[in-house]
Amino acid sequence: MSGCVHVVGGGLAGLSAALEALATGRRVVLYEAGPACGGRARSYEDRQLGCRIDNGNHLLLSANHATFDYLDRIGARDTLAGPGVPMFPFSDIRSDLHWTLRLSRGRIPWWVLDRARRVPGMRLRELLGLVRMLRAGEGTTVSDCLLPGMLADRLMVPLSIAVLNTQPEAGSAMLMAAMMRESLTLGGEACVPWFPRLGLSESLVDPALAHLAAGGALVRTGSRVSGLVTDGRGRVSELVLPEGPGRLGEDDQVVLAVTAPVAAELLAGPLPGQAVPDQFESILNLHYRIALQDRIGGDLGRAGFAGIVGGIAEWVFVKADVVSVTISAANHLAGRDSVSVAAQVWDEIVRVLRPALRPSIQAKTQRGSAPVVLPSAPPPNRVLREKRATFAATTAQQRLRPGSRTDLRNLVLAGDWTDTGLPATIEGAIRSGKSAIRALAGS
Ligand SMILES: Cc1cc2nc3c(=O)[nH]c(=O)nc-3n(C[C@H](O)[C@H](O)[C@H](O)COP(=O)(O)OP(=O)(O)OC[C@H]3O[C@@H](n4cnc5c(N)ncnc54)[C@H](O)[C@@H]3O)c2cc1C
Numbered sequence: 001m002s003g004c005v006h007v008v009g010g011g012l013a014g015l016s017a018a019l020e021a022l023a024t025g026r027r028v029v030l031y032e033a034g035p036a037c038g039g040r041a042r043s044y045e046d047r048q049l050g051c052r053i054d055n056g057n058h059l060l061l062s063a064n065h066a067t068f069d070y071l072d073r074i075g076a077r078d079t080l081a082g083p084g085v086p087m088f089p090f091s092d093i094r095s096d097l098h099w100t101l102r103l104s105r106g107r108i109p110w111w112v113l114d115r116a117r118r119v120p121g122m123r124l125r126e127l128l129g130l131v132r133m134l135r136a137g138e139g140t141t142v143s144d145c146l147l148p149g150m151l152a153d154r155l156m157v158p159l160s161i162a163v164l165n166t167q168p169e170a171g172s173a174m175l176m177a178a179m180m181r182e183s184l185t186l187g188g189e190a191c192v193p194w195f196p197r198l199g200l201s202e203s204l205v206d207p208a209l210a211h212l213a214a215g216g217a218l219v220r221t222g223s224r225v226s227g228l229v230t231d232g233r234g235r236v237s238e239l240v241l242p243e244g245p246g247r248l249g250e251d252d253q254v255v256l257a258v259t260a261p262v263a264a265e266l267l268a269g270p271l272p273g274q275a276v277p278d279q280f281e282s283i284l285n286l287h288y289r290i291a292l293q294d295r296i297g298g299d300l301g302r303a304g305f306a307g308i309v310g311g312i313a314e315w316v317f318v319k320a321d322v323v324s325v326t327i328s329a330a331n332h333l334a335g336r337d338s339v340s341v342a343a344q345v346w347d348e349i350v351r352v353l354r355p356a357l358r359p360s361i362q363a364k365t366q367r368g369s370a371p372v373v374l375p376s377a378p379p380p381n382r383v384l385r386e387k388r389a390t391f392a393a394t395t396a397q398q399r400l401r402p403g404s405r406t407d408l409r410n411l412v413l414a415g416d417w418t419d420t421g422l423p424a425t426i427e428g429a430i431r432s433g434k435s436a437i438r439a440l441a442g443s
Contacts, residue, residue, distance in 0.1 A: 003251025004029060005440065006239060008225045008266075011039025012426055013414040014257035015208045016070055016433025018217055021255075023073070024437065028217035031241070033224035036201070037209060039259075040386065041426060043199030049289045049382050051321040054200045056285040056386060059162075059305070059315075063183040063190035064427040066434065076207040081197035081304060086188030089299040090119075091352040092154060094310035098355055100299040101155065103188030111188075121150035129156070134180060136173035139395050143168045154309050162314065164393035164423050165281045165328045172395045175423045182422075195304065195317070204426070228254070228411070230270045235410045248410075255436045257414040260391055271407060275400040277391035277417050282334065284327040285386070286313075286345050290379040292353065293320050300356040311348040312341070318353075325349060330385070338383035346378035390424030391417045404432070404439035412436040 005021040007014045010032030018030045036042060043054045060067055060080070071077040086103035102117040104110040111117040112127065129152065132145040142160045146152040146168065157168050163179050164171040183190050196203035212219055227240030236254050239246040248254070256263055264276040296318050300306045305317045312333070315326045325345050327333065333341060354374055391397050401419040404412045414436040420428035 003027075003249050003253060005253050005255060005437070006031070006246075006248065007255045007257055008239070009039070009257035009259075009262075009415070010034070010037030010219065010221070011257065011259075011415070011429060012041055012070075012204060013416065013418075013429040013433045013436075014039075014255065015205065015212075016066075016430040017255045017257055017414050017436050018212055018219075018433075019070070019073055019208060020434045020437040021440075022212060022215040022217055024441070028212065028215075030212070030217065030219045031223040031225050031239070032219065032221045033258075035221055036205075037219065037221065038201050038205040040389065041200045041204055043201035043205075046287070046382055049287060049322070049380060051289065052199055053287045053322060053324070053382065054196070054285075055384060056283055056389070057305075057315060057317045057324050057326045058195060058200055058426060060194040060426060061183050061190065062192040062194065063186060064425075066431045067427050070208075070430050071203070074207040074211045076203050079197055079203040079207070080194040082192060082194040083303045084192065086191040086193075087299060087303055088193065089303050089306040090154065090158075090309060091306055091355075092120075092309040093348055093351045096351065098352075100303075103184075103191050105188045107185075107187040109187070119151050119154045121154070123149055123151070125149075126151035130180070130184075133173050134177045134185070136177055138174060138398075140173040141169060141395065142171040142173050142176050145173050158307055158309055158314060161329050162326075163425075165283060165390045166393040167329050170392065170394045172393050172398050174395075175393050175398060178421055179423060193303065193305070225258075225266070228256075228266055228270050230408060234408055236270070236408055253410040253412070253440045255412055255414050255433070255440070257433065257436070259388070260415065260417040261388065263413065263415065263417075267406075270411075274406070275402055277397045277400045279392040279394065279397055280388035281328070281390060281392045282330045282385055282387045283389035284330040284333060284341070285384045286325040286327075286342055286381055287322045287384070288324075288342075288346065288349075288379045288381045289321065290323055291321055292318055292323055292373070295358055295373055296353060296356045297358040298356045300352070301358075306352055306356075308348060308352055311345075313345045313348045313352075316349050316352055323349065323353070328389075334385075334387075338385075342378050342381045342383055346381075350374050350376070393423045404436045410440075412439045 229238035231237035
């Protein structure tokens with residue numbers, strides 16, 4: 001195929017498609033509506049906080065092979081940080097209990113037999129719930145599978161909310177099982193947590209753009225595509241661009257890698273009836289401007305993050321300039337004002353961070369000879385609400401996810417909302433970009 005590949009959308013799905021197309025020797029033009037690429041995984045300078053932040057904390061697992069291939073392709077694997085072992089510190093703030101889940105490296109889950117490594121208070125019988133999840137059928141929810149107990153309360157419920165961005169009563173057990181099959185069931189080697197050392201853009205976006213530029217791809221930011229015109233012969237013949245119609249060559253092909261709501265709008269004319277997910281869940285991220293990285297020790301200091309049970313805060317990340325908190329499936333907080341949420345979350349994370357303060361700092365603080373490390377009032381903060389962070393990973397929405405191919409022969413779809421077999425994740429987005437280019441090659 002000699003024509004150009006036009007990629008609409010500069011999130012990770014679009015960047016992945018553009019890189020894949022370039023690797024197969026195609027000419028590439030990428031159109032991004034916003035001022036910068038990255039979409040829902042981006043970093044930016046926050047003037048109010050006076051530092052650079054990510055729109056939201058993102059965690060990767062060593063099992064995310066497409067993401068690591070992508071990082072290798074753009075030479076950015078070493079921009080990630082993490083503990084290097086499958087460890088997950090947790091705090092239950094209801095009972096002031098702090099523990100670390102330490103998975104066995106291999107496939108045999110020895111860790112479940114060791115009280116020092118597993119979830120405190122869990123009973124082995126509860127593991128049956130995980131077996132039920134792995135065997136779940138299409139209409140089954142996460143709650144249908146889990147057995148009541150501490151394994152659910154202190155691990156599987158928080159994990160499923162993070163993975164699915166949907167409450168367990170509605171979350172698809174099949175999607176959760178898909179994640180488990182690619183991680184937990186393969187053993188700890190597949191579950192080592194990673195996150196960007198500096199920021200999402202520094203790891204996943206800027207090196208990709210540099211690679212695309214070096215390969216001659218054209219990336220046009222501030223270039224919103226507002227329509228797809230078809231020629232009556234089953235192909236897209238024109239993209240409606242801010243400066244006017246952009247006519248496509250006879251062999252040109254289009255990857256639509258925009259968000260689900262934008263895809264629904266753009267496809268309504270040329271492909272009426274095209275199914276696209278239409279329910280969404282929000283994610284709240286709170287960034288507190290406080291530099292604690294050198295002051296936090298123990299497992300939290302080593303991992304760089306911890307899970308939180310028993311409050312509204314769910315995950316806390318201790319970064320160079322900020323302490324950041326994620327609350328997934330956060331539609332239930334839509335009516336809460338940001339000031340009160342920031343105060344409640346700060347109160348919760350102080351209970352997680354205080355026991356992890358390096359002992360010398362704790363001692364000095366008690367004698368009053370050192371500045372207060374953890375103020376009781378929240379430090380300057382930014383509350384970011386991604387209202388449509390991901391599609392709601394319910395069993396009904398799962399049925400609306402389309403594959404890459406469409407009825408138009410030079411148009412394919414990409415994005416975390418397409419039928420990747422995974423919940424809406426970086427891994428799913430990157431895989432969708434690759435699948436889209438493979439589908440084009442076969443069209
Ligand atoms: C707060 C938050 C936390 C998350 N945490 C995690 C995590 O820990 N781990 C994980 O794996 N995943 C996580 N995710 C999910 C992950 O960020 C997404 O799955 C992924 O970034 C989606 O990429 P995408 O390319 O499919 O979509 P997007 O990133 O939404 O990209 C779509 C792009 O299309 C552009 N666009 C839209 N309309 C047009 C148009 N008309 N013309 C041109 N361009 C257009 C948009 O501006 C955008 O750049 C999180 C998401 C959020 C929001």
